[in-house]
Amino acid sequence: MFDDDAAADGAAPGPMRWNGWGDPAKARELPSAVRALLPVVLGRIPRPAPAASFDEVELAASALDEADRHALAAIVGAEHVRTDREARIRHSGGKSTLDLLRRRAVQQHAPDAVVDPADDREIAAVLRLASERGIAVVPFGGGTSVVGGLDPEGGIDRADGGRRRAVISLELHRLSGLVALDELSGEATLRAGTTAPEAEALLAARGFELGHYPQSFRYATIGGFAATRSSGQNSSGYGRFDAMVTGLRVVTPSGDLDLGRAPGSAAGPDLVQLFLGSEGAFGVITEVRLRVHPVPExxxxxxxxxxxxxxxxxxxxxxxxxxxxxxxxxxxxxxxxxxxxxxxxxxxxxxxxxxxxxxxxxxxxxxxxxxxxxxxxxxxxxxxxxxxxxxxxxxxxxRFNAPYLRDALLDHGVFCETLETATTWSNLERLKRDVTEAITRGFSAHRAKSLVLCHVSHIYPTGAALYFTIIAGVKGDALEVWGKVKSGVNDAIMAGAGTISHHHAVGRDHAPWLEREIGELGMRVLGAVKAELDPAGILNPGVLLAADAAETRGR
Amino acid sequence: MFDDDAAADGAAPGPMRWNGWGDPAKARELPSAVRALLPVVLGRIPRPAPAASFDEVELAASALDEADRHALAAIVGAEHVRTDREARIRHSGGKSTLDLLRRRAVQQHAPDAVVDPADDREIAAVLRLASERGIAVVPFGGGTSVVGGLDPEGGIDRADGGRRRAVISLELHRLSGLVALDELSGEATLRAGTTAPEAEALLAARGFELGHYPQSFRYATIGGFAATRSSGQNSSGYGRFDAMVTGLRVVTPSGDLDLGRAPGSAAGPDLVQLFLGSEGAFGVITEVRLRVHPVPExxxxxxxxxxxxxxxxxxxxxxxxxxxxxxxxxxxxxxxxxxxxxxxxxxxxxxxxxxxxxxxxxxxxxxxxxxxxxxxxxxxxxxxxxxxxxxxxxxxxxRFNAPYLRDALLDHGVFCETLETATTWSNLERLKRDVTEAITRGFSAHRAKSLVLCHVSHIYPTGAALYFTIIAGVKGDALEVWGKVKSGVNDAIMAGAGTISHHHAVGRDHAPWLEREIGELGMRVLGAVKAELDPAGILNPGVLLAADAAETRGR
CATH class of the missing domain: 3.30.70.3450 (Alpha-Beta Plaits)
Structure with a gap:
């Protein structure tokens, strides 16, 4: 169903813009009609200071010491431990508007190294080493997180008086390909680093399709979809990604898991559903078994x-x-x-x-x-x-072009972001109103006009998701203003019985609100699972678990 | 859709036969055609020794001491702490064939008391008390488990040199009724002790239906469906029970959980799916929010x-x-x-x-x-x-009458039991053959002829469930013979890539096999969740977690 350009033939798209969305060749100017409309809606907006160029970006020196670097190289090969500027900058975060605004600055954070393992065995060895030496590990799929899922946070090494650990980005692109296709059962097993277009091309060659089309489709990976409980544009028909997954392989510091044994089971709690949405904090998802269907007639x-x-x-x-x-x-x-x-x-x-x-x-x-x-x-x-x-x-x-429009708006100094939630049908209009008001009020408090657009794109028998697109004429520090507005919006979602995320996951950005959704005891359950699987606390510190998030926020 | 007898009007059925299935008035003799057929198929089967009558049953004295009894009475009221023979015998287990065979003996196990709490507050207080005093608690819904989910196992009190704890059955029938119905969203909140016929009657009065019809429908409870990840006869249309649940309230020794905030969510792991199938080992499910639909036209x-x-x-x-x-x-x-x-x-x-x-x-x-x-x-x-x-x-x-037939067969000395699994379409016929062979071979080893019937009643895009009905002419101790045959069948299911249970849950009977399904690390994850929620290990010891099961099996 992704018939709108050349990537449809499965040719991997080139690397994304380091400081924006997608294919650099598809970056575009703001349509003139929109340019004419903006001052009418948002008032006059000053053009922002020019963004730092790639060459102007300054990073702190890599904190990975030589001994650790050699130990990692012994596992994955020296060429697969990268500490060069380009690799580090390209793994410095995701693609939220916050990320893109941060990427306009000269001083930037980046992981201390990018490690590219080839397989589960190497990942297990990296996790063991990282656990022994207190190195934080951020699993990296397509790099499209919009909730702070990929920030290179080191966390706090409690055993070492609070010294900051080194942080490595665990780049999963070498884990690519179709492991198995059971045509009769309509089940495909894909390696986690396979991008969605690669997956669709591999399946299409056998007459099958996955049919998961989030906005991030061109770049996101199968493992990333699983780790974030992704929703796609076809979710009303084929279900959210969590409904497509029939099995997972997960490598953790404490060992490996092979989960999902039958299309339905009463054999205890469904552990697959415990790792869908685990955002790299419990382990590294390395293979995903999925329901697929014949290419539609x-x-x-x-x-x-x-x-x-x-x-x-x-x-x-x-x-x-x-x-x-x-x-x-x-x-x-x-x-x-x-x-x-x-x-x-x-x-x-x-x-x-x-x-x-x-x-x-x-x-x-x-x-x-x-x-x-x-x-x-x-x-x-x-x-x-x-x-x-x-x-x-x-x-x-x-339908995959909206993020390019965001880049063009940001270049014009217009703030643009999306957020989403879900609730029951009976609560849908009230929640929509509350969220819209929280956005508008939040920007007004900073003397910024805003425009809030909303759509419903995922329906269930009991309710639906609300997806908001926001543009605003922020005159001050957009990072700071949006931080405050978003906080008020999250409070409104929690007060209004919505979920803190239907499409995009918790990440670091929503972590402080998760406890209001699942309760203090729910957080303790997640913490107990994390402690069992990642006793050294090296895996993606700061996502999901608010306590970690709070500790590392100061960095 | 349950239009076959008077219970359809929502009148609660009377108590089940203490040593057989269902309504005592519906117990029936074996049809003469079947009686004629049995010797042809199974050979001559000696009539079994007569079963012990209710009055002949002998129980050990209640191990609950006076101080504990008074403390429980202070929470729920003296009339709701029952230690009489009738209450204890009626809560001594489920309705598997093993249960029914055990119930033919004079010497029987039973819980030391039956405690009937009124609400979440009382349950929380009972769990706190039980945790302090080392009293095991077996949550009891409809009493229809066929996998040893309700055995009054005390477990081992590690803190007290292995002394056996007292065991109470936590009878949930007072937690009954419809808490809320959101007609627009098609969502009902039911208290966990509501039986399925009660739930359908309450919903039908408002024009709605749940549509979950397992064989145990007449007696099973909403909480029991959730705790066991139940499948029903309409699951192909409305989904398994786990697909109907949109929210849960769970009371644990460590506090309460309110889970399930939206029809779909990307807010971290789905904790609802961690408690569906938790079989009372993590907490007591007290309320279930469910997708319902209008009564079909x-x-x-x-x-x-x-x-x-x-x-x-x-x-x-x-x-x-x-x-x-x-x-x-x-x-x-x-x-x-x-x-x-x-x-x-x-x-x-x-x-x-x-x-x-x-x-x-x-x-x-x-x-x-x-x-x-x-x-x-x-x-x-x-x-x-x-x-x-x-x-x-x-x-x-x-369709709800098969269990009555089993009672009639058992009375004639004919062994009769069911078991089930699920797998992918491509593996379905092979697994069916392997399981059938394991059953037939198992009985043959004990010189017993058997007849194995099978149906497929739950279909998914990727696979289906297999449900086996077995009758056999066992001449020796049927309990012992079936223990060995079932063990071989479970091994065949595991070797043949099936799930250890699709319909009925793990209980104590399948617990030793669960590790082969979810792995050693999967067991540790369940153990970590249990330790967080039930640090004293009082909740339904022996289900799910094989280590506990092994420890308590000697009892």
């Missing part, structure tokens, strides 16, 4: 318009509860529909009224046609008006 | 016949992978079809050829008709022949 697109968000949400609820089976269904609120972000390619071309809905149906021809017709009947009965196939096709075509 | 039944099991399994695989949406789909193998167990009411009436398949479709009228027609097209194309609606309706009518 047909793909059918439709666009709809509804009077308002409430009518659209009501229609989506009925679709979810009746189970009419769209592969993709998205509802843009009035604001998102208005600026045309529902179809990125159309931004600024026309201001639309009402709320747009997009549906995509995939699968075997006759069944897919039936699902489409049945869904259309529900949407029509719920007050929807069909607006043709084209807007939905355009959305599919442009 | 229509129910459509069909029966089919296939040439053989292989053709039938291939058809079910296609239905699962195309997602045509039956609520129930079951395939009986040649043996099960032959003896007519596919429709319990028809046992012995006619020997059928081939393999029968039953489908039931439920839901909104038009969509349900479409799903039925689409499924019928797939089954027909896969070689199925439609045999009318009647056999499927008969199956629905008689």
């Amino acid at each position: 047909v793909r059918l697109h439709d666009a709809w318009t509804f009077r308002d968000f409430s009518a659209g949400a009501n229609a989506l609820r009925q679709v979810a509860q009746l189970g009419t089976g769209p592969t993709v269904i998205r509802l843009s609120d009035e604001a998102e529909t208005g600026v045309g972000l529902a179809q990125v390619g159309r931004i600024g071309k026309a201001l639309s009224k009402g709320c747009s809905v997009i549906t995509v149906f995939e699968g075997e021809a006759a069944i897919t046609a039936e699902r489409r017709a049945r869904t259309a009947a529900v949407l029509t009965a719920a007050g929807g008006t069909h607006t043709g196939e084209r807007p939905a096709e355009e959305w599919v075509h442009g | 229509v129910r459509l039944h069909d029966a089919w016949t296939f040439r053989d099991f292989s053709a039938g399994a291939n058809a079910l695989r296609q239905v699962a992978q195309l997602g045509t949406g039956p609520t129930v789909i079951r395939l009986s193998d040649e043996a099960e079809t032959g003896v007519g167990l596919a429709q319990v009411g028809r046992i012995g009436k006619a020997l059928s050829k081939g393999c029968s398949v039953i489908t039931v479709f439920e839901g909104e009228a038009a969509i349900t008709a479409e799903r039925r027609a689409r499924t019928a097209a797939v089954l027909t194309a896969a070689g199925g022949t439609h045999t009318g609606e009647r056999p499927a309706e008969e199956w629905v009518h008689g």
Whole structure:
């Protein structure tokens, strides 16, 4: 379904922009219509100071000492322990707006080395060594985290009077490829470092598809999807990534785990679900077994318009509860529909009224046609008006491009970020209002105007996810302002019975709020699992577990 | 969908037979056709020695001392701490064939007391007291475990030189009722001690249904379904119980947990899935939030016949992978079809050829008709022949009655038990053969003839569950013989890449095999969670964690 450019043939995309999103060749200027619109919406925004160039960036010297470096080289080979500037800068974090703003500065943090293991055996040896010597290890897949999942935090070495440890980035790109495909059962085993486009190309050659399309699709890895409980744009049809996983292999400092023995089981707690979302804090996911499906015979697109968000949400609820089976269904609120972000390619071309809905149906021809017709009947009965196939096709075509737009906005000094949550249908509109108000109020407190767009892109019988896109005209230090606004938004999500993350994981950015979601005892359960698997506390210190996060925040 | 007798109106069934299944009024003699058939299949079987009557049963005196009894009474009220014979015998275990055989003896084990708390606060206080005083606590829902989940094992008090603790059965029937129903979101919150028929009656009064129908439906509780990761007969349509749960409240010796905040989440590991299947070893589940659906407008039944099991399994695989949406789909193998167990009411009436398949479709009228027609097209194309609606309706009518048949067989000295597993489609027929051989070989080694029937009743895109019904003409000590046969079967399941349980949980009976499914490190993870939540090790000692099981097995 990723038929919009050359990467579709499985050619690995080149490395991402070190200080922005994606393919450097696809970086683009802000459309002139948007440029004209921005001062109207956000007021006058001063152009920011120019960002540091790659050559201007200054890093502290690598804290990895020679003995440790030699020991790591003895495991993975000297060429696979990199301490050069380029490797370190390219592994210095993820792609949140905070990350990108930090990357404009001259002084930057980076891991002390990048280590590229070849296989599970080497990973196990690296983890043992790191545990003995107090070296923090940050597993690195596609590098697309937007929640601070990859910050090179060293944590505190309690055994050594608080001395900061060295931090290595454990780059997993050498763990790539299709290990096995059980065509009859529709199950594929992929190595964790395989990127999503590589995985789809390997599967397509055998007539199969995974069908997991988050915005990060072009760069993200299978292991990263598992570690972060990723949601994709087709999650309404194929389920979130956690619903696709049937098995995991995990290498931890305390040994290896092979989990997931049957399509369903009553053999105790589901430990697969304990490692999905573990964000590298419990172990390194090295293989993922996944449900796959035959490449769809047909793909059918439709666009709809509804009077308002409430009518659209009501229609989506009925679709979810009746189970009419769209592969993709998205509802843009009035604001998102208005600026045309529902179809990125159309931004600024026309201001639309009402709320747009997009549906995509995939699968075997006759069944897919039936699902489409049945869904259309529900949407029509719920007050929807069909607006043709084209807007939905355009959305599919442009759907991985929004992050490029963010880069262009940031270059113009316009703050741009996304955040998301999920809740029950009965609480959906209230939570949307509370979050929107928290964003608007938060920026207002810093004399910044903001525009908040929202869509629903993941539906369940009991509820849905809300995805917010925010642009704001921040005049002061955007890093500082956003830190405060986001904190207020997270408080509003917790007070409003939403989850702290539906799409993007906890990372370091949400870690202080996780305890309000799972409770003090829930945190202790996670801590007990971590202590068993990672007794030296070397694995991705600062993610998930708020206590660690608080300790390391001062760094 | 439970329209086969009076309990359908929600009237709580009376207490179960203390030494057999279900309603004493429904106990029945073996059908004469079956009686005639048995010697042909199994050889001559001596009638067993008569079972001990209720009055003949002898229990050891309660080991709960007066001080503990008073302390418990101070928490729950004196009338809710029962040490009388009747209460103790009725809480002495579950309903596996091993349980029922043990219940024929004069000397029986029973918990030292039965404690009936009213609410979470009382449960928390009981757990604190029990932790301080080293009293084991076995949470007790419907009492229908068939895997040794309820044995009154005291465990070993390591702090006290191995002295056996007292054991109390924590009876949860007072925790009953519907706490909340969110009609828009289709979410119900039920107290854990609510029985399934009570839950359905409470929901039906509001136009909703849960739709979880294991064989134990009439007696099992909502909390028990959650604690054991139960599968029901409608799991192909509505999902296993673990797929229905959206939230849990758990009271542990270390505090309380409120888990499950949104219909989907990326906020770290899914802790709900850590407590589903925890079998009372981590805490007492006191409330369960569940996805529910409107009472179906229509129910459509069909029966089919296939040439053989292989053709039938291939058809079910296609239905699962195309997602045509039956609520129930079951395939009986040649043996099960032959003896007519596919429709319990028809046992012995006619020997059928081939393999029968039953489908039931439920839901909104038009969509349900479409799903039925689409499924019928797939089954027909896969070689199925439609045999009318009647056999499927008969199956629905008689589907909770098989356990009564087991009682009648046991009374005739015929050993009868069930076991189940699950695996991928590509491994299904091999695992079926391996398990069947292990059963047959196991009984042969004890000069016992056996008959093994099998059905597939839970399908997934990647695989299916296998459910075996076994009858055997055991001449010696059936308890001892079955212990050895079952051990060989479990080894065959593990060697054959099946799960040790798909329907019934681990309990004490499967605990020694769990390590082969999740590995030594997986066991350590469970142990670390248990140590955090139940540091005194009082909760249901012996289930799940094989080390405990081994220690307590000598008792």
